[in-house]
Structures are given as C-alpha cells and as structure tokens.
Amino acid sequence: MATARSALTGQAAGALAAIHTIDPATINGLPPADPLGDPLPFLDALGEVRPALELGVRWLEAHRPPGGPRVTVHGDYRFGNFLVGPDGLRGVLDWELAHTGDPAEDIGWLCAPAWRFGGSGEVGGFGELPELLHAYAAPVARPWRPSACTGGRSTPR
DSSP states (O other): OHHHHHHHHHHHHHHHHHHHTSOGGGSTTOOBOOTTTSHHHHHHHTOSOOHHHHHHHHHHHHTOOOOOOOEEEOSOOSGGGEEEETTEEEEEOOOTTOEEEOTHHHHHHHHOGGGSTTOSBTBTBTBOHHHHHHHHHTTTTOOOOGGGTTTTOSSOO
C-alpha cells in the first residue's frame, strides 16, 4: 500500500481535474446547487427554530465570496468514496450528489478534517495541499487560488 499512498494525492487531483472538465450541459438532469442558498429552506422545513444556524447561513449569504467557474462537481469527493488498489486510485464512487457548482466544493470536501480518517495529511489524511493543487492545475494548465480552499489564508493550517 506504500505505492498507492505515494501516488494517491496526484491521482486524486488528476481524477478531480478530469471530472471538472466534463461540460455540465452534456449530463441530462444534472442539477445546479448553491451551498449557501440551499440550507435555508431545509432549516425552515425542520419546524424548529435554529437561530445559530440561521445566523451563520445569513452571514455567509451577506459575505458570499466571488463565484468561481461552474463545472460538474462530484459533491462528495473524499477518501471514503475512492476505490483504491495496490497501485493507487482505481475509481470514484457514489455520484448521487453530483451537480453543477464551484470546483472549490470538491477540493474542500477532500481536505475537510472530518474525512481524514485519522491520517495526518491535510488532503484526505494521505496527502498535502500544495501537491494536490499543483497536480490539479497541471492537466488543464489553469492556476488555482489557494485561498479558495484555505479560507483566505495563504497557507493551510
């Protein structure tokens, strides 16, 4: 598994870059998603007052960052949805949350601490963010704003 671990960050980045090059218009029924607009109807449907959550969502709406490109987004891109073999990434599973959105969403899921499964790497518990971003940008020769996935910091914490 050492071979798989050493290759996984670059492979995950390459697969994600490929996913993000799929024209959303070519996929019938691919819904648009707005991660900041979708929570309010859900909170209203709970039938309970959740002021802290509503305040947080409303703050995010008022301070929405500039939008990025709209691409095909996996929606749950994380290590738990990777099929990995001895040579590394073999497939990406669980596409039910796919939608049109900002590519930063998928990178954010992959880097979320909750999905590191005890690993020390900031990318899925197995890799480092600079390697991921470099490998992600390479196939399509597009620069990536690190601030899109580090909360505006120049380096991740």
